[in-house]
Amino acid sequence: MSMSYKKIWLFLLFNFLILTSSPSFALLEIEITQGVESALPIAITDVAGDTPIDAALLGSVVYSDLYRSGLFSIVDKKKYPQQKINADQVDYELWRNLGVEALLSMTINKAAAGQVKIQFELFDLVRKNRSLGHVVTVDQKQLRRAAHKISDLVFEQLTGIKGAFSTRIAYISETANKDKKKFELQIADADGFGPKTIYSSPKQLMSPAWSPDGRKLAYVSFENDRSEIYVQDLSTGTRSKLSSQPGINSAPAWSPDGSFMAMTLSVGGNPDIYIMELNSRKLRKLTNHHGIDTEADWTPDGRYVVFTSNRSGSPQLYQIPAGGGSPTRLTFDGNYNAAASVSPSGDTISMVHSSGRGYQIGIMNIDGSNFRLLTEGTLDEAPSFAPNGSMIIYSTRHNNSTVLSAVSADGRVKQRLRLQKGKVREPAWSPFR
Amino acid sequence: MLNRLLILFYVLFAFFIVGCSGNQTKPDDSEGSTIVDEDVTIDVGAPDELDEEGISSGLDDDGVLILDALDDPASNLFVRTIYFEYDSSDLSPESLEIVREHGQYLSENPDRLVRLEGHTDERGTRDYNLALGEERAKSVQEILVLEGATEEQIELVSFGEERPAVEGSDEEAYELNRRVEIVY
Numbered sequence: 001m002s003m004s005y006k007k008i009w010l011f012l013l014f015n016f017l018i019l020t021s022s023p024s025f026a027l028l029e030i031e032i033t034q035g036v037e038s039a040l041p042i043a044i045t046d047v048a049g050d051t052p053i054d055a056a057l058l059g060s061v062v063y064s065d066l067y068r069s070g071l072f073s074i075v076d077k078k079k080y081p082q083q084k085i086n087a088d089q090v091d092y093e094l095w096r097n098l099g100v101e102a103l104l105s106m107t108i109n110k111a112a113a114g115q116v117k118i119q120f121e122l123f124d125l126v127r128k129n130r131s132l133g134h135v136v137t138v139d140q141k142q143l144r145r146a147a148h149k150i151s152d153l154v155f156e157q158l159t160g161i162k163g164a165f166s167t168r169i170a171y172i173s174e175t176a177n178k179d180k181k182k183f184e185l186q187i188a189d190a191d192g193f194g195p196k197t198i199y200s201s202p203k204q205l206m207s208p209a210w211s212p213d214g215r216k217l218a219y220v221s222f223e224n225d226r227s228e229i230y231v232q233d234l235s236t237g238t239r240s241k242l243s244s245q246p247g248i249n250s251a252p253a254w255s256p257d258g259s260f261m262a263m264t265l266s267v268g269g270n271p272d273i274y275i276m277e278l279n280s281r282k283l284r285k286l287t288n289h290h291g292i293d294t295e296a297d298w299t300p301d302g303r304y305v306v307f308t309s310n311r312s313g314s315p316q317l318y319q320i321p322a323g324g325g326s327p328t329r330l331t332f333d334g335n336y337n338a339a340a341s342v343s344p345s346g347d348t349i350s351m352v353h354s355s356g357r358g359y360q361i362g363i364m365n366i367d368g369s370n371f372r373l374l375t376e377g378t379l380d381e382a383p384s385f386a387p388n389g390s391m392i393i394y395s396t397r398h399n400n401s402t403v404l405s406a407v408s409a410d411g412r413v414k415q416r417l418r419l420q421k422g423k424v425r426e427p428a429w430s431p432f433r
Numbered sequence: 434m435l436n437r438l439l440i441l442f443y444v445l446f447a448f449f450i451v452g453c454s455g456n457q458t459k460p461d462d463s464e465g466s467t468i469v470d471e472d473v474t475i476d477v478g479a480p481d482e483l484d485e486e487g488i489s490s491g492l493d494d495d496g497v498l499i500l501d502a503l504d505d506p507a508s509n510l511f512v513r514t515i516y517f518e519y520d521s522s523d524l525s526p527e528s529l530e531i532v533r534e535h536g537q538y539l540s541e542n543p544d545r546l547v548r549l550e551g552h553t554d555e556r557g558t559r560d561y562n563l564a565l566g567e568e569r570a571k572s573v574q575e576i577l578v579l580e581g582a583t584e585e586q587i588e589l590v591s592f593g594e595e596r597p598a599v600e601g602s603d604e605e606a607y608e609l610n611r612r613v614e615i616v617y
Contacts (some may be wrong), residue, residue: 204595206559220563226590227563248567248591251560264560270571271564292564308561314520315561336520339558352558359556379602381558397602426559 039073040158042066042102043095046077048084049108054116054140058108058147064191065151065165069390070413072158075100085121092128101126102158106150111137120150122157132157144193164388165190168430170198170208170217171395171404175422185219187234190386190429192404192417198232199239208428209252217428218242218252218261229263243276253296253305255322262286262296262305273307275322286324295339298322299366300346306330308338317351317368330368341383341392342366348409350374350383350392361394361407374411384429385409393417395425502538503617509534514598515573517611520557522568524576532573535615536580543586549573550614551591552598554607563593573613 044063047055066072077083081094085105095103103123111117115137122132132153138146145166152163169192173184183205188195198217199205206220206227218231229243229252243249247266254261261276265283273286273296286305287293292315295308306319309327315338318327331337336354343349346366353362353371358378364371377396384393386406391413393406398416402423405416503510509531515524524532539545551566570589577587597610 204592206563206593206595222592222595227593247589248563250563264564266564266567271567292561292568294564295558295560308558310520310561315557336557338561354557379556400602 039071040102041075041100042072042104042158043075043077043080043098043100044104045080045083045085045106047106047108051108051110051116054108054143057143058106058118058150061144061147061191062104062106062151062154065148065163066154068191068415069155070408070415071155085123090123090125090130092123092125095123095125102131104154114140116140116143118146118150120154122154144189148189148191161390162388162432164386164390164429164432167387167432168214169384169393169404169427170210170430171424171427172205172208173422173424185217185232187217187430198234199230206426207251208426209254210428210430211254212256212258212431214431214433218254220250220252229261242281247271251295253298255298256300256302260322262298264294264296273305273320275305284324286322287320287327293318297340297342299342300344306340306342306349308340317349331364331371332368333362333371337362339382341385343385343409344387344389350385350409352381352383361392363392363409363411372411374407374409375405375414377405380405382426384427386429387432391429393427393429395427510538513615513617515569515613515615516608517569517613519554519607519611520565522565522572524572529576532576532615533580536577536582539577539583539586540581543583545617546586546588547577547582548588548590548616550616551589551593552596552610552612552614553594554610555594555597555602556607557594559593559595563591563595566591566593569611569613573615 047059049055063074067074075098079098081098082089082091085103090103103125104120106118106120108116108118117135117137119135121130124131136146148166151165155161155163155165167190168187169190170185170187173186175182181202183201183203184197185199185205185208186195186197201221201223203225204222208217208219210217215235216231216233218229220227221230227248227250228241229249230239231242232239242261243263243265245265245267248271249263249265251264252261259278261278263274263276264271265274268285270290271292271294272288273293275284275286276282287307289309289311291309291311293307293309296305298305303322304319305322306317308315309318312329314335316329317331317337317340318329320327334353334355336359337351339352341350348363348365350361350363352359353373359380360373360377361375361380361383362371362373374392379397381395389409391406391408393404395402396405402425403416404424404427405414407414502508505511512531515528515532539547549570551570553562553565567589570591574587574589578584598612599606599609
């Protein structure tokens with residue numbers, strides 16, 4: 001019941017934001033489909049200051065960031081013993097009686113032309129001290145970004161995990177106007193706001209992959225009616241064709257140091273993993289099997305490549321030393337394990353899994369042990385870890401369309417990010433910037 | 434350009450057939466008309482089958498169309514889509530027979546070029562499906578080459594699950610989408 005209340009609250013909140021601040025209609029709606037029962041109770045007081053619209057934006061961005069992490073339960077404002085806080089005025093006893101463990105207070109005021117000054121303070125109500133406190137001045141246009149950064153700091157202070165609210169996601173959007181399809185490579189904030197089209201085509205786009213510095217995207221385009229790999233610089237828009245060998249060119253994956261690209265090519269007669277040295281564009285064949293080898297991902301130390309192969313008869317995950325060697329099979333559960341995403345810590349691997357009833361997102365330890373399912377969809381695909389390893393974003397079926405969802409790496413928190421229009425798929429979570 | 438003309442030709446031809454069979458009220462109309470075409474070099478089935486289709490009616494009268502074995506709707510060569518089982522690139526016995534005839538045709542018409550477009554259904558991962566689509570196209574290519582076609586005549590391309598023949602997420606749609614299209 002409290003969940004549906006929260007949904008309505010968020011819905012109203014986002015409608016307000018559309019009217020006041022968001023220039024885009026391609027809005028992702030966030031819906032927590034499953035939360036943590038033991039969520040940490042926190043309080044966020046109304047943002048005070050002389051610029052009410054900015055205050056509402058700041059408050060709502062931070063609120064929804066912390067809320068959608070699923071790790072916090074944000075206590076109803078009406079119960080707050082104090083509505084406005086100054087550093088010396090926190091009545092710790094009153095707040096503790098409410099059962100709240102942390103309190104976030106923010107103010108925002110106009111500064112020099114086009115700028116706003118934000119003050120935020122986080123109080124530890126258990127230890128009875130101020131655990132965070134800063135004043136920052138930012139361009140008003142950067143307010144949303146600043147708000148995500150504040151969420152990151154609060155999240156880290158409260159959980160010990162670096163926040164990833166200020167990161168971005170890349171994905172493929174497919175829309176249709178009458179019979180004309182449009183495919184777009186887009187990036188948006190991790191909460192789905194501010195979608196920007198990086199490349200638009202009447203032909204299919206696939207497999208976006210971030211460079212480790214977050215400045216470039218590699219992806220597959222069918223603009224010449226065949227699969228080719230392109231790399232695009234996000235700040236300059238410069239676009240170059242990286243691979244256009246005979247046969248398929250797909251599944252690009254940057255090495256952690258950014259100097260190599262793993263990719264799937266079939267120029268050798270069947271799909272194999274190749275490693276391209278990006279400066280020289282020299283190719284090295286990493287796998288060599290007459291079956292399908294594809295969907296490479298690197299371990300964060302750059303020493304291994306995890307990939308999908310059907311050499312055993314069904315698609316399963318394998319690991320091979322990046323310098324070459326013999327592959328080791330990692331997955332034995334189910335008849336379909338593919339599209340591995342190695343966690344940023346290198347401890348776990350997430351994948352698309354099937355045991356015959358639809359496709360779900362699974363996770364296991366890096367050595368293949370401790371497999372468990374994280375989702376229950378019929379067609380869940382394309383898992384991608386957040387750079388802090390806490391969440392996995394993926395695509396799922398919802399109301400006859402394809403939408404993005406995220407699930408915590410422990411499976412306890414789920415959220416849906418829904419574009420209002422078209423199909424959204426193949427999400428790739430950016431690295432930290 | 435030539436391809437487009439050919440496609441246009443096929444489309445017009447198909448409409449023409451539909452129009453003819455639609456107007457054909459008396460089965461007897463087809464009697465007495467036979468296909469006279471030197472280009473037809475392959476056994477395309479029993480003649481009465483052709484008569485039932487009523488294909489040649491009117492065509493001879495027009496005398497405009499140059500008939501090619503590929504354009505005979507009763508022929509296996511008229512079958513341009515080969516279907517596959519889930520996560521498989523194996524050809525069924527029926528498909529094998531059809532692909533063989535295409536191979537023989539290509540062998541006998543060495544100036545003919547063909548593009549094999551491999552496709553999958555939407556299930557499974559997109560990059561794996563791109564590879565699977567190519568495996569399917571390769572299965573067809575292998576048979577074509579066995580029957581005497583040359584690799585120079587054949588172009589392979591995979592679209593994976595990116596270009597479904599029909600939209601939909603049911604078994605019926607999946608069956609129609611797991612395919613190789615033989616495009617002359």
